[in-house]
Amino acid sequence: MASDDDHTPGHTIAIVLAGGTSSRMGGVDKTRLPVAGTSSLERVLRAAPADHLIVVGPEQQDAADLQARYSARFVREDPPGSGPLAALARGVDEAKQLLAGGDPAFTRILLLGGDMPLLRTETLAALREHANDRVAALEADGRTQFLCAAWPLRRLRAALDAVAHPEGGWQDLSLRRLYADLGPDELITRPAHGHEGADMDTPEDLDQVRRSAGARIALAQVRISEDVADNFETVRRTAAEAAERGADLLLLPEATLTPFGTDLCRAAEQLHQAFEALIEQLSAQHDLVIVAGSFTVADGDRVHNTVIVRGPGAHADYRKIHLFDAYGSRESETVAPGTDLVTIDLGGTCLGIATCYDVRFAEQFTALARQGAHAILVPLAWAEGPTKSEQLRLLLRARALDSTSVILAADQAPPPDYTGRAPRGIGESAVISPLGQVQAELGREEGMLVVDLDLAEIDDARRSLPVLEHGTAADDVFRRSS
Known part of the structure; x- marks a missing residue:
């Protein structure tokens, strides 16, 4: 369940990856599927305890409405369909512009999936509070949820640079690569409550999310x-x-x-x-x-x-x-x-x-x-x-x-x-x-x-x-x- 009114020093910027499609879901954009009267993406946006919201993905008809209601910034993948790490790097570039040259030392990034509609504000706030010097991620069903985590901005930028292709860029690289280089003392996890770790990769997943x-x-x-x-x-x-x-x-x-x-x-x-x-x-x-x-x-x-x-x-x-x-x-x-x-x-x-x-x-x-x-x-x-x-x-x-x-x-x-x-x-x-x-x-x-x-x-x-x-x-x- 989600609540708010958390206050911690420094900026928090949520980067939501919202271009997710699944062949097992017929190739639809999972982030725009309706869940309990609204889209999966909108449920993520309203749960995120952040000073700024950045949505990375293809252009959609709902972008202007969500931007107006949540002050979210929508940016396109570059190039489109280049994979989650490339989309994340695009979001980090946008985050740097938001800081407008300010000190990123106390800036945390909430890395979220737009197809995780059961995320809770209190969980995300707890992850954020642990991300001053470490990476904090949700753990659901014994697995680390790479798309529900909080990173210190400087550590995230360093991790991206470390896994980039030798010729530059992150095309077709998975999020797993980003976490693979973290030391044992750099990553902490928080167990999920209920079904907040659920995403929507299959019709069965979607059915479970809608029931929940x-x-x-x-x-x-x-x-x-x-x-x-x-x-x-x-x-x-x-x-x-x-x-x-x-x-x-x-x-x-x-x-x-x-x-x-x-x-x-x-x-x-x-x-x-x-x-x-x-x-x-x-x-x-x-x-x-x-x-x-x-x-x-x-x-x-x-x-x-x-x-x-x-x-x-x-x-x-x-x-x-x-x-x-x-x-x-x-x-x-x-x-x-x-x-x-x-x-x-x-x-x-x-x-x-x-x-x-x-x-x-x-x-x-x-x-x-x-x-x-x-x-x-x-x-x-x-x-x-x-x-x-x-x-x-x-x-x-x-x-x-x-x-x-x-x-x-x-x-x-x-x-x-x-x-x-x-x-x-x-x-x-x-x-x-x-x-x-x-x-x-x-x-x-x-x-x-x-x-x-x-x-x-x-x-x-x-x-x-x-x-x-x-x-x-x-x-x-x-x-x-x-």
């Missing part, structure tokens, strides 16, 4: 104001950013409409309809499913803490089941509980929904997984307090393991000077793998995480750790014992 490629989710950690107009503007800005970054779904925090500690009945009766209309408008405008916390009318003087889902092919309301009657709070005094689990389908990715305090109840997450959820969306307005940060991270990781699902948690960013008792978030939004690893996280400030779900990773986790299956058997034992 899930939805792209943007998690927005935003500050919620007591001025609803400010919140509307926050949603507009955040939806535009999520769409620009290629997201299929935007997850906003619990209580995005208005924060706790305000008049929730008034919000439900007078403001929810306008909020829902805004979400629907932005969903249509950006071709984006939006998930956001609101409040809707319930019984008497209470409301429902409702997560609304609006967008292309998706329309659902989840009413928070477990109410926060803990740590001195009494949510049940103003909020009525919901009773139904909710899942949605997003282009073949099944997503469950839970809200904040629900995260303390494992059975809800395992039930969602048994209903087919690959990942569970958890909007939060987590309350401050001693050990609460540690509890949140522990609970998110535990629920991932309980359900062998990806957990996608988006919290409110806490107001810096807030001293009230109502929950206003602590930040710390996170992406948790189905085996409980923290794959991406934020601090307390506003920000956005973007993740590409790998459905094969979830299937692999459930095969290796079949707790959902075993838990069903245990349930039968417990029922017989009661």
